[in-house]
Amino acid sequence: MTRKIFFYKYHGTGNDFILIDNRDFSFHIENNELIKHLCHRRFGIGADGLILLENTNKADFKMQYFNSDGNLSSMCGNGGRCIVAFAKYLGIIDNTTQFLAPDGMHSAELTPSGVALQMKDVSQIEQVGQDFYLDTGSPHYVKLIDSHENFDTVSEGQKIRYNNRFNKVGTNVNFVSVENNKIILSTYERGVEDETYSCGTGTVATAIVLGLLNGKEEQELHTKGGILKVSYTKKGEAFKNIILEGPVEQVFQGEILIKNRSKQL
Numbered sequence: 001m002t003r004k005i006f007f008y009k010y011h012g013t014g015n016d017f018i019l020i021d022n023r024d025f026s027f028h029i030e031n032n033e034l035i036k037h038l039c040h041r042r043f044g045i046g047a048d049g050l051i052l053l054e055n056t057n058k059a060d061f062k063m064q065y066f067n068s069d070g071n072l073s074s075m076c077g078n079g080g081r082c083i084v085a086f087a088k089y090l091g092i093i094d095n096t097t098q099f100l101a102p103d104g105m106h107s108a109e110l111t112p113s114g115v116a117l118q119m120k121d122v123s124q125i126e127q128v129g130q131d132f133y134l135d136t137g138s139p140h141y142v143k144l145i146d147s148h149e150n151f152d153t154v155s156e157g158q159k160i161r162y163n164n165r166f167n168k169v170g171t172n173v174n175f176v177s178v179e180n181n182k183i184i185l186s187t188y189e190r191g192v193e194d195e196t197y198s199c200g201t202g203t204v205a206t207a208i209v210l211g212l213l214n215g216k217e218e219q220e221l222h223t224k225g226g227i228l229k230v231s232y233t234k235k236g237e238a239f240k241n242i243i244l245e246g247p248v249e250q251v252f253q254g255e256i257l258i259k260n261r262s263k264q265l
């Protein structure tokens with residue numbers, strides 16, 4: 001028998017996601033093969049990840065995030081911005097919200113230019129040679145490079161993501177250059193195992209690293225899929241009140257046909 005599940009497709013600066021209203025818990029999160037299939041760009045809908053909006057008694061809603069490999073993962077900044085717009089679309093929230101995400105509670109608001117999302121405070125930043133490693137809700141390695149011209153983010157990203165240190169748990173890898181006064185960022189994402197057009201937690205990690213070096217508390221970063229703004233307050237060693245802001249867009253609605261593909265659904 002074929003079952004149908006309604007889905008929505010959103011992107012935040014080109015980081016694209018399948019969103020499902022799972023307040024009735026009818027979509028089973030153990031179904032990693034189905035999630036992987038839905039995210040497949042040839043055989044499925046195609047997306048960098050899948051996000052479930054669920055009920056919780058602790059906040060307006062709960063966000064569950066899966067990478068396109070089908071596995072439940074840590075925080076997704078662009079996905080967090082998309083789910084806020086989705087909650088507004090569903091009439092769950094008005095213009096401000098508190099919601100529960102994989103790394104804890106977040107507050108967010110809809111702004112004229114999209115969604116501004118408060119990210120978790122960051123105080124531990126490890127220097128690795130000339131590079132940096134930090135957790136902004138998800139783990140991020142940040143490397144400063146001279147230029148993105150002829151730079152291969154996938155192969156350079158894989159060298160770090162699969163090195164002895166990160167091979168098992170993985171890391172996202174960000175490359176940043178400053179060209180013509182523009183901050184240009186590219187990201188190799190674990191769990192997608194490819195370059196994505198933008199990564200919210202990676203943009204925050206990169207802005208923090210740049211903030212350590214240039215002292216600025218507000219920066220605009222250019223990703224492949226658009227511009228994201230990051231601001232924060234630096235208190236001693238800690239970066240607090242971190243806000244990630246940028247556009248989000250609902251681009252599709254449709255029905256997923258479940259043809260006995262999965263035992264759980």
Ligand SMILES: N[C@@H](CCC[C@H](N)C(=O)O)C(=O)O
Nearest residue numbers: 073076077078138199200201
């Ligand atoms: N695209 C995301 C990051 C998603 C999580 C990442 N792939 C991981 O598993 O660490 C973002 O916008 O932050």
